[in-house]
Amino acid sequence: MDEKIIRIKLENVSKKFDKNNKDKGALARLLDIISGNKNPKEIIVLKNISLKIKAGENLGIIGKNGSGKSTLLRIIARIYQANEGTIQTNGQLVYLTGFGHGLSPKLTMKENIFLSGSIMGLSQKDIKEKFNEIVEFSGLKDYINTKFFKFSSGMQTRLASSIGLHCVAHKNPDILLVDEVIGGGADKEYQEKSLKKMEDLLKSGSTVILVSHNLEAIKEYCDKVIWIDNGYIIAEGNAKEVIERYLEEK
Amino acid sequence: MKLKKYSQKLKSILGLSLQLAKANFKLKNEGSFLGIFWYLLEPFFLFIIILGIQKALGGNIVNNYPLYLLLGLIMFNFFSATTSISTKIIENSSNFIKSIKINNESIILSRIIENTFAHFFEIILFIGFMIFFKIPLIQLLIYPIIFIFYILFTTGSSFLLATIGVYVSDLDNAWRVVTRLLFFATPLFYVAEKGSLIYKINLFNPLFYFITISRDLIVYKKLSELWMIEITMALSIIIFITSILVFNKYKNKFAEHI
Numbered sequence: 001m002d003e004k005i006i007r008i009k010l011e012n013v014s015k016k017f018d019k020n021n022k023d024k025g026a027l028a029r030l031l032d033i034i035s036g037n038k039n040p041k042e043i044i045v046l047k048n049i050s051l052k053i054k055a056g057e058n059l060g061i062i063g064k065n066g067s068g069k070s071t072l073l074r075i076i077a078r079i080y081q082a083n084e085g086t087i088q089t090n091g092q093l094v095y096l097t098g099f100g101h102g103l104s105p106k107l108t109m110k111e112n113i114f115l116s117g118s119i120m121g122l123s124q125k126d127i128k129e130k131f132n133e134i135v136e137f138s139g140l141k142d143y144i145n146t147k148f149f150k151f152s153s154g155m156q157t158r159l160a161s162s163i164g165l166h167c168v169a170h171k172n173p174d175i176l177l178v179d180e181v182i183g184g185g186a187d188k189e190y191q192e193k194s195l196k197k198m199e200d201l202l203k204s205g206s207t208v209i210l211v212s213h214n215l216e217a218i219k220e221y222c223d224k225v226i227w228i229d230n231g232y233i234i235a236e237g238n239a240k241e242v243i244e245r246y247l248e249e250k
Numbered sequence: 251m252k253l254k255k256y257s258q259k260l261k262s263i264l265g266l267s268l269q270l271a272k273a274n275f276k277l278k279n280e281g282s283f284l285g286i287f288w289y290l291l292e293p294f295f296l297f298i299i300i301l302g303i304q305k306a307l308g309g310n311i312v313n314n315y316p317l318y319l320l321l322g323l324i325m326f327n328f329f330s331a332t333t334s335i336s337t338k339i340i341e342n343s344s345n346f347i348k349s350i351k352i353n354n355e356s357i358i359l360s361r362i363i364e365n366t367f368a369h370f371f372e373i374i375l376f377i378g379f380m381i382f383f384k385i386p387l388i389q390l391l392i393y394p395i396i397f398i399f400y401i402l403f404t405t406g407s408s409f410l411l412a413t414i415g416v417y418v419s420d421l422d423n424a425w426r427v428v429t430r431l432l433f434f435a436t437p438l439f440y441v442a443e444k445g446s447l448i449y450k451i452n453l454f455n456p457l458f459y460f461i462t463i464s465r466d467l468i469v470y471k472k473l474s475e476l477w478m479i480e481i482t483m484a485l486s487i488i489i490f491i492t493s494i495l496v497f498n499k500y501k502n503k504f505a506e507h508i
Contacts, residue, residue, distance in 0.1 A: 017506065077351055079505045097349045104273060106280045111273065118269035119352060121262070 005055040005090060007175050007207035008076060013085035015046040015071055015231075045071045046231045049085070055174070058208040060222030060239060062215065062246055068231040069211045070097070073177045076209065091174025091207075094121075096181055100160030105149035109140060112148050113163055120167040130166050137197070138162035139190065158190055165197045169204075176206040180213070215243050263353045270360030275367055289371035293324050300439045312441050317379055317469045322438040322461050324372040329404050329457060330429045332365045336408035337415040337422040344508040354501045358412050362405055369397075380468075389468045396467070399486040400460050406489035409497045416500070416507050432457060456485055 018041060046068045053059050061069045074080040076087060077095035102119040103112050113134055117127035135141055138158045140151075148156065168176065181198070202208050202221045212218055218225060218239060225242040227235045235242050279285040297320050304311065304319075312318055336358055340347065343357045373393075380387055415421045435448075436457045442449040452458040459482040466474040473479075 074348075074505070078502065079348065079351060081502055081506070093351070095349075095351050101346060101350050102273075104277060106277055107273060111276070115269055115273045118266050119346065119350065121351075123262070123265055124269075 006052055006088075007055050007057075007090050008051060008053040008209070009086075009088040010049055010051040010076070011086045013046060013049040013072075013075060013082045013087060014044070015068075015075060015080065015082050016042045016044045018042055044231055046075070046082075046228075049228075049231075049233060051226070053207055053209070055091075055207055056205055057224065058202065058210065058222045060218035060225040061209060061211045061228060062213075062218060062225060062243065063228040063234075064250075067228045069228055070179055072228065073097075073179050073209060073211055076175075077177055089175060092171065093175040093177065094168055094171055094173040095177045095179070096164065096168055097179035098181055099164035100156070101164075103148060103156070103160060103163075106147060108145050108147055109135075109151075109159060110144050112159065116160075116163045117167055120164065120171075122167055122170060126170055130170055134162050134166045137166065137193070154187055154190075161194050165194060165201065168201060169197070172204070173206050176201065176208045177211075178202070178208060179211045215247070219243055259353070263355050263359065266353060266356040267359035267363055270356060271363035271367070274360060274364045278364075286371060289368045290375045293320070293327055293372050294375060297323055304439060314383055314385065314469050317376070317383055317385060318441075318465055319439055320376055320379055321465055321469060322436070324369065324376060325400070325461050325464060326433065326436060326438055326457060327372065328365055328369045328400070329407070330433070331368070332362055332404050333407050333411055334422070334425060334429060335361050336411040337425045339412050340416050340504050341508045344505075347508060348505050354504060355409075355497070358408050359405070362401065362408060366401065385469065386471070389471055392467055393464065396460065396464050396482075399483055402486040402490040403456060403460070406486070406491075406493035409493035410489075413493075413497050413500050416504050436461065456482075456489075459485070 049072060051059070061072065063069050071080060073095065075082050076089065077093060078087075079095065100116065102116045104115065107115065110131075113131060114124070114127055117130070117134075118124070122130070135144060140155060140159060143151070143155070148159070151159065164181075199221070202210070208221070210218060210222055222239045224237065225239045226233050227242050227246050235245055279288075282288065284291065297316070300319060300323075301316055304315070339357055339361065340354065343354075346352050346357070347354060373390075377387065377390070380390070411421065411425060418424075432455070435451065436455055437448065437452065438461070440448075442452050442458075459478055463474045463478060463482055466472050
């Protein structure tokens with residue numbers, strides 16, 4: 001029954017960005033007017049994107065940098081607003097782009113877990129429940145009261161990903177949007193552990209949209225793939241076929 | 251059902267605001283030799299300087315002048331510190347806003363909570379002076395009621411500034427000029443006699459109302475005129491509601507402009 005629920009539906013979604021944003025100061029704008037410099041005002045980032053993803057389906061999005069993949073995820077997550085078209089999502093949604101949001105160098109590991117957990121949407125009660133699991137998973141039990149800036153970069157990655165992965169798992173979302181978070185930074189043993197945890201998330205039954213340059217991961221976890229280029233869907237369908245076509249034309 | 255959803259959202263906004271405020275508070279005092287004492291020392295030194303200048307110029311200009319001055323300074327300080335930080339707060343939080351679905355309200359509210367902590371410390375300093383000048387502390391019990399309206403007004407102003415700050419780069423500089431102007435225009439260290447030009451100008455200054463009502467009540471044990479109280483309450487509520495409506499209208503567009 002649950003298999004038939006449409007979790008994400010996009011119809012003719014288009015997105016353009018205004019180039020004449022506030023980055024230009026008043027003086028620069030005045031000079032533009034005097035010199036007659038007319039920059040194009042808008043850039044089209046996505047054009048007529050339509051998608052329908054059912055419960056439990058995993059969709060991969062591939063394409064070169066700047067093709068519009070991340071913008072599409074942000075539109076689905078309602079971080080950006082589409083200029084045209086309709087977006088419908090059904091169920092609790094989590095947008096995951098990197099780990100370590102809110103981690104502060106001058107706070108201790110314990111303080112950072114509570115802070116980052118709150119930013120990721122967990123209540124204090126939830127974080128308390130998950131605290132030991134996060135610490136255990138990171139393998140940094142002896143550093144609970146150590147300030148984050150004293151951690152090596154590998155230790156920082158361990159903590160950041162442990163918090164992120166556990167917070168997402170605890171929220172158990174119906175829709176999970178993952179933007180380029182499959183990867184390392186820590187030692188091999190931890191990488192394998194976190195990849196396994198990530199796999200559990202991707203296979204937990206949530207509807208997943210995975211944006212990644214790691215085509216092997218896309219092939220492994222996604223039923224369907226869309227290839228975006230310059231804001232347009234170039235190809236969509238079976239993961240293996242679309243990836244092969246992408247590699248041929250790349 | 252809808253009410254439950256709203257209360258859950260409010261709970262989550264306040265929960266995150268409190269966590270961010272705690273972290274900001276800790277980070278602000280981290281590694282500082284005097285730590286939270288700076289919350290007392292900063293207004294105290296400004297108070298001593300102005301008091302010294304005033305004495306040199308001719309002594310007390312009004313009864314209980316030190317209390318008159320200190321209460322004005324700490325109330326102004328709360329407004330100035332909170333609103334100044336709000337002008338760039340959304341831009342400075344772009345890493346959260348662009349990469350995670352977060353309640354933007356919490357980012358601003360956390361600063362208001364943090365400055366309320368600081369105000370609490372300043373009030374402790376003020377209580378010390380009240381005891382020294384043998385002013386009964388009982389009037390202070392009503393101050394939280396005034397402060398609630400003051401928070402509403404300051405919160406409203408902060409939300410409006412945060413929204414405008416997303417679209418106007420120069421706002422922080424402009425607001426710095428405005429707060430400096432307000433510092434001198436508001437009768438903090440001088441008295442605006444009723445009927446004088448500065449009094450008439452201050453009738454358009456919201457801070458004047460909050461500070462006058464607080465001084466009347468706490469320092470001079472009297473109730474301000476009813477029209478002043480009515481304007482203060484109405485202004486707080488109007489600014490607060492307007493700012494929430496404006497903020498809600500624009501908040502979903504913030505990520506694209508920062």
